[in-house]
Amino acid sequence: MDINKQSNFIRDIIEQDMASGKHDLIVTRFPPEPNGYLHIGHAKSICLNFGVARDYGGRCHLRFDDTNPKKEDPEYVRSIMDDVRWLGFDWGEHLYHASDYFEELYQFGLELIKRDKAYVCSLSPEQIRAYRGTLTEAGKDSPYRGRGIQENLDLFQRMRKGEFDEGDHVLRAKIDMSSPNINLRDPVVFRIVKADHHRTKDDWCIYPTYDYAHCLSDSIEGITHSLCSLEFQDHRPLYDWILEQLPVKCHPRQIEFARLNLNYTVMSKRKLARLVQKGVVSSWDDPRMPTLSGLRRRGYTPESIRRFCDLIGVAKSENIVDMSMLEYCVREDLNRKAPRVMAVLDPVRLIITNYPDDRVEELEAVNNPEDPSMGTRKVPFSRELYIERQDFMEDPPKKFFRLSPGKEVRLRYAFFVTCQNVVKDPETGEIVEIHCSYDPATKGGDSPDGRKVKSTLHWVSARHARRVEVRLYDRLFSRPNPAEDERKGVDFLAHVNPDSLKVIRNCFMEPGLENLSPGDKYQFERLGYFCVDPDSTTGMHVFNRTVTLRDAWARIQKKKH
């Protein structure tokens, strides 16, 4: 176990349950409904459930909560399994579906009726709502609440046979229409749905509801701790009630925790779906999406996401975690792993006037200063180079110590160069060439006379450069909480950041990286971490910027403005 991992109230409970002998094998489950893609909020739950099982020598089931055939799709089943595996967790033999239990759940329904704990209600959906009462007023009994057991049995069996239409009847638990907890006012446990299920096809035309199916599925699987999010707290009495009425082999304990929120993004499946539908993003795996597939394409590693989930902790208070926390986690991981490479995103030509036009030198560069075992490589140097336009200022402010007229800087792994003059476009005034002289004695980047330089620039030999496309991503929304004004009628889509994606095609990368494949990750020195996008072709590689490096200069500039 990771000794840096903080405990939390759920782990405390589990440890107590093991110490007291209540359980000697811990069994948890991750129970997604296959109606959408997994996002980083799910990662929190996955890490919690699988992490607890791993750390206490238990197991964690992957169970699809597929009780609503109208919303579910095998496409989501596939993506969910891919994402959980990618995150680094393994359910082994323990892949389950609530739909596997439909027959058992139906039999339990019959049993509930026999025990006079459920009845078939023939009120319309509107009537059921009206009879339910309100938050402050008690509900009233359905006129069908007193139906005899035999009649209920007959009706329920006929519901199952398909003799009725959707909405004609439902099976309801007989609890208490005046309960202050609305979930206990005779909740529906089975409803008629005339839709094919992605796994059971047309075997069923009645389907159990979440409250009924979930606790029983947990019990059937021998789950010891059923971890879910805060909004189910009010459902816990119902979870317990159902298990108490039936001859079940075990009664799992439901424990609720706060779901994850991240600023500058949204986390609900509904909102994420709208972003896709509206074309704000290209797809569920658009690198700006907080989906696991989006983060993966963006260049996030499973390790960084797991680390993030460890760092944020698990508690019961509502929270909105800073995006900077997530970014910290990828940088931490990629700093160790990503090979360094030089690439210029906004090129300006730098000409070394005293360097022979026909000469090319191969200079040795370190692949990763954090990990010497990653070795070195040769990078070609010649008379004409590209450097970053931002690395030159004709009239620099005090704290700017990059290149400017008369100033000397180091070209990484190459030479010291001093700027002599610039050539501008006569029309636009834009700098088109920077003329420098170099000091041959500084080859490799060190001056034998001990002369210091205040800055080191990355560069690419113009003649050898490889052209690439780079996609720069920024936060998807311009507000920390895009949904905060929804009550006032302001749709969250109004806060989409118009600059969340900037595509630049005129970028140059050092040669030598010929066999790139999607997902490969590099640090572009001084710029950030980038990864190869699947849109890459043999002719043009496409890089996604995962995250920038921390940038002290950017902070200095920001403070001034």
Next chain:
RNA sequence: UGGGGUGUAGCCAAGCGGUAAGGCAACGGGUUUUGGUCCCGUCAUUCGAGGGUUCGAAUCCUUCCGCCCCAGCCA
């Protein structure tokens, strides 16, 4: 207005009657051939507010306030 939760720094979050952990962010400084990394330091006299109990309270009691969730045949 009924029920269920929750308030500790800008953001997460420990703390469970003995005198406010840790991380992110931010800000100083050192090292540095990435203004990166790394390293050092600063950052809550106070825990939503008031009252009470106690030698001692973020922790116990009490009143009040804020915020979140619940009236699907969604999960």
